Amino acid sequence: MTVDRDSLTELRDLARAFAAERDWGPFHTPKNLAMALTVEAAELAEHYQWLPTGADHELDERKREGIRHELADVLLYLIQLADQSGVDLRAAALEKMELNRLKYPADQVRGDARKYTEY
Template sequence: MNIEKIKEKILAFSNDRQWEEFHNPKNLSMALSVEASELLEIFQWLSLEQASNLTDKKHEHAKQEIADIAIYLIRICMKLDINLEDAINEKMLLNEKKYPLIDENGNKIEYGNKD
């Protein structure tokens, strides 16, 4: 994925439509939430089996909503001058500390189902 090329495409699309005045972090975060809700709606009422085996139509719909989510997320990063790759790497380091594999006594920590 060439994030810089994607950012250029998103910015050009926005500028061509004179949407810059509307693309502030508040509005973009609300739009991101709406798109995430639209993705959620695809899976509403599906069983775990159905959710893992979407019809071609639902799969395409999910793909489009995921793209919308990514576009708004990247646009927010652009507005707030956040390097998404750096932010993800930093957050993963925090997650590793929050969810360690070994406890303070040297025992392996098991995450997930405990039957």
């Protein structure tokens, strides 16, 4: 029997195993993971700093590789934080998308970048 696993579950299990092999469990508290996630997000932003828009044509291969690696770090810390917090990340994302759909009806906000409280 084949069990279908979504990619987030697979990444969660790989991250769990990676941390367990290194006995990092005591360090992977929700607070520490949230802080690490923030640091990695800042490192991602660094690759775009001072670029006009960050569009693909402004990036060389070194920047693309750095962005790819930082995005992976952000994703892995996010998955680990969700795991430690008991959050089903896929379900939470789908729930949040539905809430955003209600907050930002397409016919009212199309082409408008303002926050929902401003229109």
